[in-house]
Amino acid sequence: IDRPLTRRSDYADWAGHEARLKLEETLAGAKQLSGTIKGIEEDKVLLATPKGDREIPFESIASAKLLLTDALIKATAPLEAEGADLIKMEG
Numbered sequence: 001i002d003r004p005l006t007r008r009s010d011y012a013d014w015a016g017h018e019a020r021l022k023l024e025e026t027l028a029g030a031k032q033l034s035g036t037i038k039g040i041e042e043d044k045v046l047l048a049t050p051k052g053d054r055e056i057p058f059e060s061i062a063s064a065k066l067l068l069t070d071a072l073i074k075a076t077a078p079l080e081a082e083g084a085d086l087i088k089m090e091g
């Protein structure tokens with residue numbers, strides 16, 4: 001779950017989940033932003049923050065990762081393991 005967002009496609013794949021972005025330089029008064037990923041359009045990451053929607057140039061992101069939330073845990077939960085102990089391993 002504690003996985004960095006490094007590719008443009010990560011922002012599309014994890015849209016709807018919360019993330020924290022650290023920026024290379026201060027952008028509109030902020031060096032770090034947290035909010036819900038809305039996706040990516042061209043070279044701008046779309047982020048819904050408590051202060052409103054932001055468009056962050058992908059190149060200005062120093063690091064980013066998903067925040068641990070109930071929604072993220074549910075999205076990354078393993079498949080149901082019921083009955084797994086009844087499976088015989090061949091060896």
